[in-house]
Amino acid sequence: xxxxxxxxxxxxxxxxxxxxxxxxxxxxxxxxxxxxxxxxxxxxxxxxxxxxxxxxxxxxxxxxxxxxxxxxxxxxxxxxxxxxxxxxxxxxxxxxxxxxxxxxxxxxxxxxxxxxxxxxxxxxxxxxxxxxxxxxxxxxxxxxxxxxxxxxxxxxxxxxxxxxxxxxxxxxxxxxxxxxxxxxxxxxxxxxxxxxxxxxxxxxxxxxxxxxxxxxxxxxxxxxxxxxxxxxxxxxxxxxxxxxxxxxxxxxxxxxxxxxxxxxxxxxxxxxxxxxxxxxxxxxxxxxxxxxxxxxxxxxxxxxxxxxxxxxxxxxxxxxxxxxxxxxxxxxxxxxxxxxxxxxxxxxxxxxxxxxxxxxxxxxxxxxxxxxxxxxxxxxxxxxxxxxxxxxxx
Amino acid sequence: xxxxxxxxxxxxxxxxxxxxxxxxxxxxxxxxxxxxxxxxxxxxxxxxxxxxxxxxxxxxxxxxxxxxxxxxxxxxxxxxxxxxxxxxxxxxxxxxxxxxxxxxxxxxxxxxxxxx
Numbered sequence: 001x002x003x004x005x006x007x008x009x010x011x012x013x014x015x016x017x018x019x020x021x022x023x024x025x026x027x028x029x030x031x032x033x034x035x036x037x038x039x040x041x042x043x044x045x046x047x048x049x050x051x052x053x054x055x056x057x058x059x060x061x062x063x064x065x066x067x068x069x070x071x072x073x074x075x076x077x078x079x080x081x082x083x084x085x086x087x088x089x090x091x092x093x094x095x096x097x098x099x100x101x102x103x104x105x106x107x108x109x110x111x112x113x114x115x116x117x118x119x120x121x122x123x124x125x126x127x128x129x130x131x132x133x134x135x136x137x138x139x140x141x142x143x144x145x146x147x148x149x150x151x152x153x154x155x156x157x158x159x160x161x162x163x164x165x166x167x168x169x170x171x172x173x174x175x176x177x178x179x180x181x182x183x184x185x186x187x188x189x190x191x192x193x194x195x196x197x198x199x200x201x202x203x204x205x206x207x208x209x210x211x212x213x214x215x216x217x218x219x220x221x222x223x224x225x226x227x228x229x230x231x232x233x234x235x236x237x238x239x240x241x242x243x244x245x246x247x248x249x250x251x252x253x254x255x256x257x258x259x260x261x262x263x264x265x266x267x268x269x270x271x272x273x274x275x276x277x278x279x280x281x282x283x284x285x286x287x288x289x290x291x292x293x294x295x296x297x298x299x300x301x302x303x304x305x306x307x308x309x310x311x312x313x314x315x316x317x318x319x320x321x322x323x324x325x326x327x328x329x330x331x332x333x334x335x336x337x338x339x340x341x342x343x344x345x346x347x348x349x350x351x352x353x354x355x356x357x358x359x360x361x362x363x364x365x366x367x368x369x370x371x372x373x374x375x376x377x378x379x380x381x382x383x384x385x386x387x388x389x390x391x392x393x394x
Numbered sequence: 395x396x397x398x399x400x401x402x403x404x405x406x407x408x409x410x411x412x413x414x415x416x417x418x419x420x421x422x423x424x425x426x427x428x429x430x431x432x433x434x435x436x437x438x439x440x441x442x443x444x445x446x447x448x449x450x451x452x453x454x455x456x457x458x459x460x461x462x463x464x465x466x467x468x469x470x471x472x473x474x475x476x477x478x479x480x481x482x483x484x485x486x487x488x489x490x491x492x493x494x495x496x497x498x499x500x501x502x503x504x505x506x507x508x509x510x
Contacts, residue, residue: 015470041472048438048503058502063474295458298470325456332456377444380455384446 001099001270001309002027005088007078008104009033011041011294012275014061015301016102017070023305029070030096032088034077034105037127038062043294045130046154047327051161052134059127078105083247083268100308103248103258103266103273107236107292112146112208120214121230124151136229140164144217144227146205148175150326152233153188156197157328159231167198167225169217174201176326181339184359184371187352188333195329200225236292238277254279257290263316264304270311274304282319285338293324320387321369331355334379336386337369349378358382398489404428409443409452415507416498418480418491419443421463423450429463430480430491436499437473475499 004020006013009031017029033039040059048054073090080089081101088096109123122133137143137159145156148170156168156175172178174185175192193199200219207218208230216226238257240250249267251259257279264272264280275297279288291297299320306314323336342361350357350373358378361369370386372379396412404410404422411433412418419433419442427450433442435454445455451469453460459473466476477499481492500506 011471018470043472054502060474061471298458334456376440376455380444380446 001025003098004029004100004102004308005096005098006031006102006104007088008102008106008275008277009035009037009039009072009074010104010106010275010297011039011061012106012297012301013102013104014039014067015298016104016272016274016305018067019302019305020102020309021067021069023302023309025305025309027099030073030098031070032073032076032078032090032096034075034091035126035128036075038066038072038074040127042125045127046124046151047158049130050124050134050137050155050158056127078242081243081246081248083271086270099270101271102304102308103240103243103271103277104275105239105242105277107238107276109151109236110232110234112205112230112232112234115208115214115230115232117212118208118210118214119212120210120228121208121232123232123234124155125236133229133231137162137164140228142227143167143229143231144169144225145231145233146217147233147235148172148201149178149233149235150176150324152231153192153328154326155231155233156192157195160192160195160197161329166196167200167227168192169200169203169205169219169225171204172201175199179324179339180335180369180371181342181345181361183345188328188373190353191328191331191355236276238290240277248273251279251288254288254290257288259288261307261312262319263307263312263314264300265307265312270308272304272308274300280319284319284321291322293322295323323383332372332374332376334372334376334383335369336383337361337367339369341368350375395483395490395492398430398491401484401487401489404489407447409445409447411441411443412491414493416500417441418493419452420482420489420491421447421452423447423463425449427463428482428484428489430482431461431463431466432477432480432498434477434498434500434504435459435461435473436468436475436477436501437471438501439504442477 039061077091109125115121142165153175174189177185204220209216249259258273260280279290282289303316321337326333356374358375359371370382410420417433440456446453451460460469466479478494483490
């Protein structure tokens with residue numbers, strides 16, 4: 001294999017490029033990135049970067065001196081792919097032909113419909129998004145955050161720490177309920193309320209009000225929440241539009257993610273996919289599964305590189321259960337596993353009321369997920385246990 | 395030289411955090427070696443003594459960058475810079491740490507307590 005083109009210059013793309021080198025690929029590596037920036041770390045964008053505690057240089061993912069031997073095509077998007085020919089069309093009119101292709105185009109934040117022309121309405125996914133939101137928060141007094149997923153909950157916490165008046169609107173029973181289950185999410189909801197965030201659950205937004213600039217949010221029950229800044233954290237969709245008609249198969253059940261085997265291989269030889277845009281087959285779950293967590297991208301980069309370089313014959317290690325963390329206020333939330341499989345949740349250490357505890361989710365006797373809240377050392381032990389336990393199939 | 399602990403109170407596979415400024419972590423590997431490094435991950439404020447020790451590597455408990463206890467080097471992001479290593483001396487069954495003179499690589503936003 002001579003030339004490998006990595007499409008996507010984020011964590012997954014960078015680490016796959018690095019893994020290709022580490023695994024002995026001596027040919028060309030070209031990384032194409034739609035954003036003009038070198039690879040940067042996204043998790044701080046909703047936390048320390050938004051707060052102003054760290055700067056842009058701190059976000060860089062490359063070490064000093066960058067990555068040797070990688071050609072960068074930044075500020076250029078991939079617009080099309082001829083998979084059999086392994087030819088990528090670029091937004092600047094050029095094309096790139098490669099022997100191997102890594103699809104790592106990530107996902108894009110969903111935007112609130114009908115708010116395109118309104119100033120003061122934000123989503124948060126990229127560095128440019130974070131710059132704009134950070135600037136807008138400096139002049140704001142009242143913030144309404146729509147959506148209680150990671151982005152919503154973290155932005156609400158950060159805005160509160162900046163001293164703003166914050167309302168968090170969530171359609172489910174509590175922020176993060178979709179990812180850690182309603183019981184434990186209910187416990188963490190108390191954290192936001194104690195820190196002074198106004199939490200409105202079971203609520204739907206029908207309209208962002210204002211002309212020229214947003215001045216509030218209208219809910220389905222008619223309530224109007226005044227706001228200087230509105231942040232929508234309503235999920236992300238895989239950036240796979242450029243693959244339409246390419247021969248690379250996308251999955252409807254996985255939001256349009258690229259369907260991959262358990263090593264990241266697509267149906268087309270010489271093309272793998274990794275990161276948020278990729279839906280890898282998970283034998284433990286018996287289905288394709290898209291993981292948007294940082295750690296998933298990091299772990300899978302090595303596997304995807306091995307799949308590509310071996311022509312698909314490398315046997316990937318069994319997938320580890322998904323792990324994620326979130327920082328809200330001074331609280332460190334860590335989670336591993338598949339909470340949807342659990343039928344019981346038990347607090348095994350600490351006290352939820354003090355926001356320092358560890359809870360284990362079980363299906364029968366078997367632990368299927370673990371939540372740690374300010375319990376770093378104990379969580380590490382459980383995480384290792386979960387990662388090394390035999391994979392359950394069925 | 396800072397006295398860390400009696401050797402018997404640091405079994406193999408365990409770690410100890412010394413509350414100096416900046417804190418130092420002392421590790422006793424499964425192979426019986428003892429190493430000391432700065433306790434704070436160079437990416438974000440996390441105690442490496444809370445991390446997972448495997449061979450001569452310690453994995454940060456939060457975001458999984460791994461540091462080599464012998465050299466302080468890190469394997470992959472999010473951490474980019476190495477941690478300082480410190481010399482360890484065991485005398486009369488007591489573990490001592492000789493702190494390095496090099497400047498520490500603290501994570502962004504963290505400074506030594508005695509300094510602005």
